[in-house]
Amino acid sequence: MTDKSNIGLTLYGVAGSPATNNKAGFEALTMVQLKGTIQLPVFGVTHNNIEVSDLGTGFTTGIKGAATGKDVSFTYHGDGTDTGIATAIVAAGSTSGLYSLKIVHGSGTDTGDGPAPVAGDVVQYAHGYLHMYEENPKDDTSFQGGSINFKQNAVTVDDVEPS
Amino acid sequence: MKKQNTPARIDAPLASPTSVAEKPVKVNLTNKAGGFATPLEKDIDAWLKIGWFRVNK
Helix, strand or coil: CCCCCCCCEEEEEEECCCCCCCHHHHHCECCEECCCEEECCCCCEEEEEEEEEECCCCEEEEEEEEEEECEEEEEEECCCCCHHHHHHHHHHHCCCCEEEEEEEECCCCECCCCECCCCCCEEEEEEEEEEEEEECCCCCCCCCEEEEEEEECCCCEEEECCC | CCCCCCCCCCCCCCCCCCCCCCCCCECCEECCCCCEECCEHHHHHHHHHCCCEECCC
């Protein structure tokens, strides 16, 4: 196992959900890069715990309940006019907010916004909705940018960039 | 006993009808939020059910 930093990770997205929560579904979507990201969402799901108590043993056992997607934020710098960021801001303010995301561990050519994805690169897909768009504080110690929350609505799909 | 002449064996495969693999047909879709997708025609029903619709050309 080789340790490596997260530098070079890029984020892609599109307003809407795929018909199927798998690689084919996500790759059918036309995603654009959300440029200028600082912190990417960490995909994942958690499960409810169902407590079953037993008077005889005096022990409460936990059994695994239903899954729910994480609600995590991602941040960016800039004025929000980047095409990808702009679609996310609009989605965060819309009624449904449906949005699909793809995190890419790219190894291709970097034209100024991170390495491009090439076939075989590790990718992660998830869909859900965006909400809680917030600009950075407007003071003399903050830079222009903002944060948006992503509520995941299905399990994460781990795969590789198709050829 | 007289040896019979047998015709030379031909191992070449029999000619088969030429078949051209059909290229998967993709459909252009959009949604109310301005997203675009190009799923396969065979999967189109599932996409239309969740709010995607065909792009008019």
